[in-house]
Amino acid sequence: MSEKKTIADTTVLVTGGAGFIGSHTVVKLLESGYTVVVVDDLSNASEKVLDRIDQIVGDEASERLSFYRADVNDRAALEAVFDDCQIDRVIHFAGFKAVGESVQKPIEYYANNLGNTLTLLDVMREHGCKSIIFSSSATVYGDPDALPLTEQSTKKNATNPYGWTKWMIEQILTDVAKADPEWDVVLLRYFNPIGAHPSGLIGEDPKGIPNNLVPYVAQVAVGKRDAVHVFGNDYDTHDGTGVRDYIHVVDLAAGHVAALAWMNGRSGVEIFNLGTGTGSSVLDVIKAFSAACGKELPYVIEPRRAGDVTANYADCTKAREEMGWEAQYDLADMCRDSWNWQSHNPNGYED
Ligand code: UD1
Secondary structure, three states: OOOOHHHHHHHHEEEEOHHHHHHHHHEEEEHHHEEEEEOOOOOOOOOOOHHHHHHHHHHHOOOEEEEEOOOOOOOHHHHHHHHHHHEEEEEEEEOOOOOOHHHOOOOOOOHHHHHHHHHHEEEEEHOOOOEEEEEEEEHHHHOOOOEEEOOOOOOOOOOOHHHHHHHHHHHHHHHHHOOOOOOOOEEEEEEHHHHHHHOOOOOOOOOOOOHHHHHHHHHOOOOOOEEEEEEOOOOOOOOOEEEOOOEEHHHHHHHHHHHHHHHHOOOEEEEEEOOOOOOOOOOHHHHHHHHHHOOOOOOOOEEOOOOOOOOOOOOHHHHHHHHOOOOOOOOHHHHHHHHHHHHHHHOOOOO
């Protein structure tokens, strides 16, 4: 069983804490009173994120934040972090996340995502830290048989190596907890995180052409791209375009804080969906974003994208009943905050 601790007494290691979801979670953790250690190799994030986090949370809270630039798969570096800091719990975000790239580079994806998780778990065990929240994905549900998706819905085959790494890490963590009942594991299955911190200081900063819908839409809004490419309008949905459960990244971050409080003093494995329960189509998103930025965003209809499912959205009853967590923001809020971030930082964290 993980030791029951007060927030003021708890140090949380956040791997990938400079990334999109990681950075928003670090803000929420600091605002909640936790001490936070970020390990990030900055391979897909900017060091500026750390300054922005300091600006958001202020001096008192930022004193509880420390940063180590290191690859989680660098065992010696990770051991040094555990030797320096008394880590109580871990939130593991670090990993490669581009679906298309994972199809091209399966060896790199499996080596990095599975390798860093195994290194992390081994170093944690060595230091007597057996409490972890893992950043999983609704991708593990594949093409759903029925909606909404509950935590009991069947896990299906992934359609790409990235998805398989999420699937396999869930299995690894389940096996680890089975072998040693002292482990305390929470698997959080995210639906589609979008939005940005309302301050406009941190947000999503994809490299190159965005793969995901909302970062692409945001770049059209700011004039960096001509039109949104809508992948398919012949799906069996209300307007023919794909339906997803978009969730504000700040709500998602709060879900991690709720999970930390919930797991305090428990053991075993628990799974929670983090979504809103509402499905929105691609055209719904374009419409909401157009309203947020005050101009009609152009789009063109393209063929379906391989591997995409028709629709998915979450049943979030379990997270509400067990952890007392529920999403607060709707699609209009998400688009407003994405636009605020994108319009103030058209080139992301680059000058
Ligand atoms: C994708 C990944 C998922 C991953 C998640 C991370 C796939 C198949 N799935 O989810 O494994 O966990 O990102 O954020 O890639 N769309 C367009 N035009 C675009 C981009 C997307 O029409 O330029 C459509 C898609 O067809 C889909 C919806 O928008 O219907 C959302 O797409 P996206 O943002 O890429 O997320 P997912 O595909 O749901």
